[in-house]
Amino acid sequence: MSTTSVDAHEHSNNHAGHGYGDNNQLYVHFHRDDYGSKFGMWLFLFTEVLLFGGLFILYYGYRIAYPHDYHNAAMELNIVMGAVNTLVLLTSSLTMVLSIVALRRKSIKTSLFYLIVTFGFGATFCVNKYFEWSAKIHHGIFPGSMELRETRPAGEVVFFGLYYLMTGLHTFHVIVGMVIMVFCFIFIRTGTINSDKYIVLENAGLYWHLVDLIWIFLFPLFYLLH
Amino acid sequence: MSGHNENTSVDKHEHVPSYGKNVMIWLALVALTALTVTVASVNLGNYTFFVAMLIASIKAMLVINIFMHIKYDDILMKSILIACGLVFTVIIIMYSFDLFNTYTG
Known part of the structure; x- marks a missing residue:
């Protein structure tokens, strides 16, 4: 890219192409559209919102149907665990932003440091979730378990089903976000992502903030409303 | 802010x-x-x-x-966010009418 013309901030409909410039030299025009990349990322995020939105609507519907079962089931979830994970994700969102700020200010090392910290917070979240789920499964509470099928009312079965589905899907997103961070780390090291071309890191950040956003709603809905 | x-x-x-x-x-x-x-x-x-x-x-x-x-x-990025929020809100409101009719009516 370094030897070719780059239209960084253009919003026009130019397409990538090639032709012959002065002196009959072949030039290649690489089209770069940061705005388009970001817009595409937002469109993707909206499909994610609707994916989780459907599950939130399901949660809401059954909450109205079984208010008391929801209350009782929520009592069994560990608020401390949930609150710690909330703080972990909120802080990871901050470090992700700081990584982008650092990169734009050309401090590559600081940017990489914050990216590693963000990755670490993601890993911490997953470890917490592992212990949380293990404790529940140990108590016989998991989808299709004897405990749920034979001793619990329908509303609690639905609550825990949604708990596993929604937090599971969310944790899957956390893991995907961590994988994306590994790629960003490599690209920053190789200079593919730099203080001028940071849109990939910015989009990774957008994805990570969405993961944080979803947890902001999951936490009160599952842990606090009892 | x-x-x-x-x-x-x-x-x-x-x-x-x-x-x-x-x-x-x-x-x-x-x-x-x-x-x-x-x-x-x-x-x-x-x-x-x-x-x-x-x-x-x-x-x-x-x-x-x-x-x-x-x-x-810019406004294009904002407007599509607002559109997404509106779709979700409309679904929630319409579903709420049905829910409250079924369980409290």
């Missing part, structure tokens, strides 16, 4: 975010988390759900506006 109104032009790259402001937003998010956990232990009856969702929405607005930078993006 103030003093950045000059960055409303189309080119988003003009706005270089600062470390300090993001840390302030993070502090606000942590404070709101503490608040929602505290409020959860107080019995507010039917309002518990709405208070929890209100606090979560404020937190979401902070993340979307500052961390996700939408505050400094």
